[in-house]
Amino acid sequence: MMVTTLLRILRRTFPWLLAALVVTPAWPSDFLVHPVSAYSGSIDAILWVTIAISIVFFALVVGIMAFVFFRFRAKKAGEEGVRIHGNVPLEIVWTVVPAIILVALSIWAVDVFNVELNPPESTLIVKVTAYQFGFDFSYYESSPNFQGAQTVTVHNICGNPAAFVKIRSLGVKTHGHFEIPQGVPVRFLVTSKDVIHSFWVPAFMIKRDTVPGLSSDMWLTPTTVGTYPVKCAVLCGPGHDGMRATLKVVPKAEFSSWLAAHKTLASR
Amino acid sequence: MADHAAQEPGIPHTQLGHTNPWPFTAGVGLLLVFFGLLPIAYSNPGGWLLIVMGFGLFGIAVAAWLGTLSREDISEARGLTQPEFPRIAPWFTGFLILSEIFLFGGLFASYFYLRNWDYIQTGSLMHFYTGGGSAPVQVWGLFPLLNTFFLLTSSITLQIGEAYLKKGKIAVFQVLLGITVLLGVMFLASQVYEFVNFVTKDHFTLQSGTYGATFFSLTSLHGLHVTAGVILLSYLLGGSFAGQFSAKRHMAVTVIGIYWHFVDVIWIFLVAVLYLRLI
Amino acid sequence: MSETAALAQPHHDQEEHRGGFRWTNWLFTTDHKKIGVIYMLVAFFFFFVGGALAGVMRAQLAAPDLHLVGNTTFNGLVSMHGTIMIFLWVMPMMSGLINFVMPLQIGTRDMAFPRLNALSLWIFVGGGIVLFSTFFLGMPTAGWTSYAPLSVNDPHEVGMDVWILGIEMLGISSITTGLNFVVTIMRLRAPGMSLFKMPLFVWSTLVTGWLLILAMPAIAVALFAVFTERHFGVDFFNAARGGDPILYQHLFWFFGHPEVYILIMPAFGIISEVIPVFSRKPIFGYKAMAWSMIAIAFLSFLVWAHHMFTSGMDPRLTLPFMIMTMVVAIPTGVKMFNWLATMWKGKLYFELPMVFAFGFLVTFALGGFTGVMLAIIPLDLQLTETYFVVGHMHYVMFGGSVLAIFAGLYFWFPKITGYKLDHKLGLWHFWITLIGMNLAFFPMHWLGLLGMPRRVANYDPSFAASNLWVSVGGFIMGLAQLILVANFIITMLKKQRCGTNPWNSVSLEWSTATPVPPHNFDVLPQVTEGPYHYGIPEEESSTKEQARHG
Incomplete structure (x- = not known):
């Protein structure tokens, strides 16, 4: 028993x-x-x-x-429960x-x-452009006071007519790997060239779908130096499982020199 | 609450338990149509053969099915058989219409969404109506005006006809029903002509941006419903000559009438939203 | 038991008196019982097909870098597995059980529209044929959700078009089925069976019918748009020409969320039938159970964008959807508690249907909790589109719908065939399925949390151990279903009759003969009692501790 x-x-x-x-x-x-x-x-x-x-x-x-x-549990056949x-x-x-x-x-x-x-005022913008099957990153600075020929206004962020941002290119563009400074709020503007992908950094507990024809945004302030994987999280074709990038968080000084080193004449 | 009608002993029931080949046949026909759509999408004209065969088979099945319904109705009218179930046809139509409201609703929702989307992107309220062209497309005109007249009048003739039927004046009913069918056919002919004009003269097509996509999707879906309605009204006409309807027995007329009025109401929404742009 | 009154003898049908099997009796049948059986047989066929697809996927994912099949094929397997399990297994299996049982449970002779019922069946079979043909013509590779622009961009991908056409056919079948369910229940109940005297399985069918009628049109619109955009240059979702890809997601999920309630609602009904019978007690809180199903169905139309929190739609608009998703959890929880309370102070008999009901309660609860986690937007931003969601959905769809299907199958098998499925084999089926299921789907939760996206043909080596467990669990779960097949074959061959009411149920379907005659009841029943007239009244039971003979 x-x-x-x-x-x-x-x-x-x-x-x-x-x-x-x-x-x-x-x-x-x-x-x-x-x-x-x-x-x-x-x-x-x-x-x-x-x-x-x-x-x-x-x-x-x-x-x-x-x-x-x-x-x-019934012990033998024929037992009935209580009619409640x-x-x-x-x-x-x-x-x-x-x-x-x-x-x-x-x-x-x-x-x-x-x-x-409600992101804090961030002047550093990373534009993430997803494509089949990788990520491109380009760097911008933003300010509401920007004017003139070099200023690009990104309108209708997330389909909100009131949401826009004025940005100027910092002349840095990378494939598949990008760096951001520790302790600085960074705003990401994400979009896609072809189909819907998703920009996902698991360590930061956040992702945003990259939609062609639309800019979506997300922000974060990294606190810890390190290298973090970036993955695509929306089925986008045969290369979906291999669609990767890496994000490296570096101290502020190191970031400035990295930025300067990667500046090219062909900006935007 | 007794949902089962009082049954008379000895008189057999109309349809319980019988086998019927037409649902299966209609299914096969529909399968052929859907398989035929595939080559069409790939510009292979062989698909048309499948579609024609499929529609043909489906059409035969539907016709035979309607014929069965007629014979059963007449048999019940003569007291030779009794109906298995009580009055349920209006419920079918009611729920079908509910489903259709959500179907048209999905397309209407897409229309409003895309129009708002266009406004967000361009800042202009009228840009959506250009359909990718240079100026807003002029859609309201003689044809939709005529079509509105045709459909509204057809609903009136059908209603009046049914009223005469309830008084036992079958001949008047048949005339009015015939006029209804005719008005329906004229609607369809007029709409075909209208579409041809849009395509050839205004270069306004299904491919004309999001306005063209939603405009032609909505009007075509409605046109399909009008076509189905005309077929059903013709069935009523045929049935009336076979003695299917009387002052007391005309469930099919009522039910198909409800459907026809629904199609009319949808048209009014189409006119208000797509043509006159009131909303 | 319900009293019966003498009503007229119905006309006996000629075809049933001829012995032997005739094709026309099945192909041209309008009898809800035969239609139900055909639905169930076809559904089981697709259950194994869909399972085989999962088997291939999990074989590849058992270790990193196995590359057993090409990535395009893998994406096709992903898409067809989901499609088949939803549209060709759970939905038709539920439809089959409902078709057979519901008219009997309400004491009528057939569905309101028997011929339309037959049409629904054959359009479903046609849709199944079309979808099956993707194995030869090419599988769609955009997932069962087929998001634009991925589903639009390659107009030469035949599989996508075949899939669209198949789903559209199934949509037509589902809407007509829903119509039949609703009208039958609203108009053909036996005299005396008011709405609040209906069994809860009938309530769940009524609510499912509503969902089918109102939700299916949205996917018809969405896929029509995709099809025309693929081949006729139409712009619904084309961003470059003024369209918006996110519109597709709105249309799809407006259908998609009620769809998952279409999958679970009949399961709720089955469990609500099984637990009272095997606790020998009425269902606890009958009215709450009925109203909670109505509430869940209504609310299911208000939560769709919780699948779209990361989609790029205006984030401010996502908050109401989080709130509504939390709200819909409340009636769902109410149901769980009422099932538990039904067993309290009952006398529990662990026949197979009850065993599976126990399994349902545990796994569905788990699935419900992960659902609440997904409802929380900040968590969803991490968890959506990952293996966490795959874990959640399989706990509610397999642990919920499929275990309930098994419970219903073991429960109603004696009514359909006259034989009881073997108890011992059933227990093996249950335990191995349960163990395999939990092994397969539980690790998925932390896989997703830690960074494994869904719909991937390969993954980081750090996820290898958990994926191996998932694959092992999946295979155990899959092989366990062979026990059910063996049970079925052995039972049908043994031909050991078990009587017309082996479970001693008071529900109307058990009051008629087995096999059920074509006209269902010799005399149509009249209902006086409620549907769960079990148990001994409280005053009598409290005086004695030992069991009374029933």
Whole structure:
């Protein structure tokens, strides 16, 4: 009797033991614990809290199921349950309590998202142009006061007629690898030459689809020096899996010299 | 609430359990049509053979199916069989129309989205209507005016005809129904002529930017619905000569009438949005 | 049990009295039961085809740099796996179960429009043939979502066009099916069966019918636009000529999100039927269960852009979609709690349908939680278009829809055939499927979080260990389905009859003979009780602890 019950429990938990074995070597990755951008820490926070809440509720569900499995199991044929049709207070509780939790999460999410929606004044712009199958990067500086022939105005960012930015080329263009300075907010303007791709830097917990004919934007302030992979995250053709780039975050001084070294006469 | 009509013992039911070859045949026909569209897309005229065969088969199946419906209706009218189910035809039409509203709605939504998109990109409200040309396309004119007259009048003739049918005046009903069918055909002919004019004189085509794309998609989809409506109205006409309808039994007329009025309402929206640009 | 009243004897059909198998009885049938069986058989065929495609993909992804197939082929496998599993396995399998069971459950003789039902079936089969032909004419390579401009740009890619035509055919079939479901339920219920006396499986069918009617047109429009843009130079999504690629995504997901509720809603219905029968208790909170399905269906039309948070649409407009997605989680949670409460103070019998229902509850809950994570925009910006989403979707689609399909299959098999599927083999099927499923899909969550995009034919070596587990799990899960096939064959050969109501259910479909006669009921039932009339009243049960004989 004891043995069969033990075996039953073992059989139930075996998949999770197995999962744990797998989880350990791959978990957690550095950037989930040591954020590498100014606000990715807040994203990590909401991530871990949501995971924690999910685990609690999941344990609740599995716990109740385990309990009913043992406590209310029919011992012989013909047994009937109790004719209970419902309980209104209980319905209210398990509607309102999850609602409160979800509302709280939503408010927090709006708070975190607002940071992403409202970039600080950044004068460094990196234009990312995706194509089949790679990324081109070109550098610009921006200021609302720019005027004149060298100024390019990027209109309708994300389809918003009020969203535009005035930029001037810094004369630097790279393929497949680019660098940005540590501690400086960088704004990315992303677009595509052909089909929809996606500009994804996993370490910074953010991606943006690159759409032909449209400029989208995202920003971040890197805090940690390092080299980070960039991947395409939207199916774009046979070369999708190999569509890569690298992003290197370097100290400010090093960035200035890198920029100067890569300046070409053929700007923009 | 008794959903099943009181049943009379001894009289067989109309359609329960019978096999019927026409759904399968219609399916095969439709399959041929869809397979035929493929070569057409690749400029292979062989596709037309498949499409014609497919439509032919589909047409035969639909005609035979409608014929079955007629015979069953007449048989029930004579009391030889009883209907299996209570009045459900209006429900079918109602939900079909709901689905169609979302279908046209999808295209209308695309129209408004793309018009707004054009405004965002160009800053000009009228640029969208140029369809990639130099000036806004002039679409309102004699033909859409005539077409509006045709369709609105046809709805009136159909309604009046049905009223006479309910009074038992079948001959008047048949005349008015015939006029309705005629008006529908005139609508289609006029629209074909209108499209030919757009293409040849104004160089306004399906390929004329996002305005051309949405304009012709919406009007063509509507035209397809008018065509289906004309076929169904013709079926009513035929059925009326076979004695299918009477003052008391005319469910098919009511239901197809609802469909026809729906097609009319869509036309009014097309005129208001695409032609007169009121919204 | 419901009382029956004497109504007229229906006309008996000639064709059923001739013995043996006749092609015309099946090809030309208008009988909802035969139509249901054909749907299920075709669906199972495609289940294995779609599974085979996954097998090839996971074989390649078992280790980095295997390159078993070319990348274009791989993208084709990706596209067809999703397409087949959604349109040619889950949808028709649900349709088949609904077709067979629903008219019986409401106490009527057939669907409202039997011939239209047959047309739906054959257009579906036609669409299946068209999609199957992509294996010969070339597979589409833009994913089952076929985003423009990728789906538009290569007008010579035949597979894309074949796929569009196939999906359009399936769309027509789905809309007519939805029409039939809704009108049948609204108009043909047995006398006494008010809306709030319907079984919840019927409620789920009603709601699914609404979704089919209202959601399918959007994809018809989207794919029509893609087709004309590919071949006739039409500009809907062409940015260079005033179009917008994101319009495609709006149209597609306006269909796409209700579509996933079309996939899960019948599963909700099946679980709501199974748990009361095998807990010998009424469903807890019947009205809440019915209203929550209505709420979920309504809300499903308001959340579509949660698939588009990174798309480049105006980010300010994305916030309402996050809110609505959180809102739709609430009625979904209510359902989970009501299922658990149904088992409380019941007497649980672990027959196969109940075993699979237990599996459903665990895996669907998990899928639901990852769904909440995806709803949170800042998290979605990391997780979307990665393996995290693949994990989430398979937990809700396999753990949810497919486990529920299995529960429904084991449950209604005796009504369809007269035989019970073998219990022991069923348990093996369940456990190996569950273990394989979790092995396959759980690691996907951290793969996505850590940086593995989806729809990739290859990946960074750092992801190798987890991908190996995923592939191993996938193969275990796939092979487990052979146990079901073996069970089916053995059961059909053994021909061991099990009676007309082996599960002692009070639902109307169990009150008729097995095999079900062509006219369903000799006398049409009249309904007086609610649909879950199980259990002993509370006063009686509280005086005694031991079981009473039923």
